[in-house]
Amino acid sequence: MKLDPVSLRLFVAVMEDGTIAGASAREHIAPSAASRRLSELEAGLRVDLFARSNKGVTPTAAAFALLHLARGVLNDMDGIASQMRDYGAGMRGHVRVVANISAITQFLPAELQRFMAAHPQVDVRLQEQISTTVAHSVAENAADIGILNRGSYGENVVLLPYHGDELVLIVPAAHALARRKSVRLAEALANDFVGMHPGSAINNQLIRAAAEAGLPLKLRMQVTGYDALCLMVAAGLGIGVMPRASAALYAATLKIRAVTLAEPWAKRELALCVRSLESLSSVARLLVDYLSASVAHQHGEA
Numbered sequence: 001m002k003l004d005p006v007s008l009r010l011f012v013a014v015m016e017d018g019t020i021a022g023a024s025a026r027e028h029i030a031p032s033a034a035s036r037r038l039s040e041l042e043a044g045l046r047v048d049l050f051a052r053s054n055k056g057v058t059p060t061a062a063a064f065a066l067l068h069l070a071r072g073v074l075n076d077m078d079g080i081a082s083q084m085r086d087y088g089a090g091m092r093g094h095v096r097v098v099a100n101i102s103a104i105t106q107f108l109p110a111e112l113q114r115f116m117a118a119h120p121q122v123d124v125r126l127q128e129q130i131s132t133t134v135a136h137s138v139a140e141n142a143a144d145i146g147i148l149n150r151g152s153y154g155e156n157v158v159l160l161p162y163h164g165d166e167l168v169l170i171v172p173a174a175h176a177l178a179r180r181k182s183v184r185l186a187e188a189l190a191n192d193f194v195g196m197h198p199g200s201a202i203n204n205q206l207i208r209a210a211a212e213a214g215l216p217l218k219l220r221m222q223v224t225g226y227d228a229l230c231l232m233v234a235a236g237l238g239i240g241v242m243p244r245a246s247a248a249l250y251a252a253t254l255k256i257r258a259v260t261l262a263e264p265w266a267k268r269e270l271a272l273c274v275r276s277l278e279s280l281s282s283v284a285r286l287l288v289d290y291l292s293a294s295v296a297h298q299h300g301e302a
Contacts, residue, residue, distance in 0.1 A: 003044075003073070004037075004041075005073075005074065005077060006027075006029075006037070007037045007038070007040065007041045008041075008070045008073060008074055009027060009074060010023060010024070010027050010029060010034055010037055010038065011038065011041060011049070011063075011066065011067075011070060012067065012070050012071060012074065013026050013027050014034075014038065014050075014057065015059060015063060015064075015067050018056075019056055019057070020034050020035055020038070020056075020057060038050065045062075045066075047060075047062045048060055048062065049062055049063040049066065050063060067140075068140055068141060071140070071141040071142060072141045075141060075144070075281070092121040092122065092283070093121075093122060093123070093281060093282070093283035094122070094123035094124070094125060094283070095122065095123070095124050095125065095144050095145060095281075095283050095284045095287050096125050096127075096142070096143045096144045096145070097124060097125065097126045097127070097143065097144065097145045097146070097147070097287070098126075098127050098128075098129045098133070098134045098137045098138070098142075098143040098145075098146045098147075099126065099127075099128065099129070099134065099146065099147035099148070100128070100129065100130060100131050100134060100147065100148050100149065100200075100201065100270075101128055101196075101200075101225065101226060101246075102149070102165055102201075102243050102246065102268075102270065103147040103148075103162070103163075103270055104126070104128055105226055105243070105245075105246040105249065106163070106165060106243055106245040106246055107162075107163050107270075108126070108147070111290075111291060111294050112124055112126070114294075115287060115290050115291075118290075119283075119286065122283050122286070122287070124287065127143075129146075130197070130199050130200050130201065131148035131149045131151070131153070131200075131201045132153055132199060133199075134146040134147065134148040134273060135148060135153035135154075135155040135157055135273060136153070136155055138155070138157050138273045138274060138275060139155035139156055139157050139275065141275065144274070144280060144281065144284040145272060145273070145274055145280075145284060145287060145288060146272070146273035146274070147162060147270060147271070147272055147273065148201075148270065148271060148273055149201045149268055149269070149270060149271070150268075150269040150270065150271040151201075156275070157273050157274065157275060158273070158274050158275070158276055158277070159271040159272070159273055160271060160272040160273075160274070160288070160292060161269075161271065161272070161292070161295060162269075162270040162271050162272050162291065162292075162295055163270050163295055164267065164268065164269050164270065165243040165244070165245060165268050165270060166243065166244045166266055166267055166268070167202065167205075167241050167242065167243060167244070167261055167263075167265075167266040167267075167268065168241070168242065168243070168244045168247055168258040168259060168260060168261055168266070169183055169185075169188055169239060169240075169241055169258070169259040169260075169261050170229070170230060170233050170239060170240045170241065170242055170247055170256050170257070170258055170259075171233065171239045171256065171257055171259060172233060172234060172236050172239075172255060172256060172257075173234075173255040173256060173257050174255070175239065175257070177191075177239070177259055178257040178259065180259055181259070181260060182259065182260035182261070182262040183259050183260070183261065183262060184261075184262050184263065185206075185209050185210070185213065185261060185263055186213040186215060188239060189210055189213065189215040189216070189217065189218070191218070191238065191239050192218045192219075192220035192237070192238040192239070193206070193217060193218055193219050193220060193238050193239060193240060193241075194220065194221055194222075194223060194229050194232040194233055194237060194238040194239065194240040195219045195221070195222045195223075195240065196222060196223065196224070196229065196242075197222055197223070197224045198222065202241055202242065203219075203222070205241075205265055206241060209263065209265065220237065220238045221237065221238065226242050226243075226246045226247070226249075226250070227250065229242060230242075230247065230250040230251075230254050230256055231254065233254075233256050234254040234255050234256050241261070243268075244258055272288060272291060272292065274288060
């Protein structure tokens with residue numbers, strides 16, 4: 001069978017959107033034409049990709065297997081086109097980046113600004129995800145580059161050195177712990193905590209550390225961003241844990257204090273995440289090399 005890239009893009013859009021109507025609008029194809037293309041794709045592959053009912057379509061196991069393959073094929077085709085198009089005018093193309101909030105708030109704004117100023121024809125598309133999702137997105141070819149907390153995620157990816165950061169305890173300025181230079185987590189666990197969203201690396205670390213201390217973690221509320229965490233702490237609704245550099249962005253305008261956590265796990269390493277260096281497009285490799293060089297320069301290695 002000769003695969004049609006338009007049908008493959010439509011298939012990926014249906015898998016990501018969840019409906020044929022939404023995918024056809026995204027790909028600027030009439031719903032009837034989209035449905036026909038999907039049927040032709042199934043007929044050509046001799047497999048059912050979707051179970052159809054009056055409630056819509058449900059992907060089959062074959063659809064999830066094809067999703068990974070289709071993303072790889074389409075990404076390779078985009079890479080060929082971007083490298084050949086206007087070759088003499090400089091590097092062109094787009095890079096899909098997924099990163100955790102720690103990287104986004106501490107390092108990526110300045111690094112991406114410098115990279116895109118040097119390479120204005122490269123389109124960097126950034127999405128925030130928690131570290132476990134970052135690893136999965138890269139492994140499934142839904143992203144070219146990821147940035148996450150270094151660890152083991154059970155995915156077939158390669159981790160490269162990136163920046164380190166430090167977790168600190170965030171407390172209201174009038175809190176008793178605000179006068180301390182450092183504190184052990186066990187000393188803070190009597191307080192209510194403002195946590196990050198479920199599954200985040202910081203929440204997972206707090207749950208493990210509290211269990212090791214034999215004390216409960218009182219998660220009074222959970223938020224999706226460091227700005228919301230700092231606002232809740234400043235309002236006296238609990239204390240929280242976040243990277244020191246991220247806390248500094250809000251400490252100047254909110255009545256909060258950052259207190260050093262005297263815990264070995266408070267020092268963390270972030271990592272760049274790729275399927276393999278060989279699988280990267282030329283523009284994605286350009287960005288990986290740039291981010292790696294930035295780290296080396298910061299540590300006096302370049």
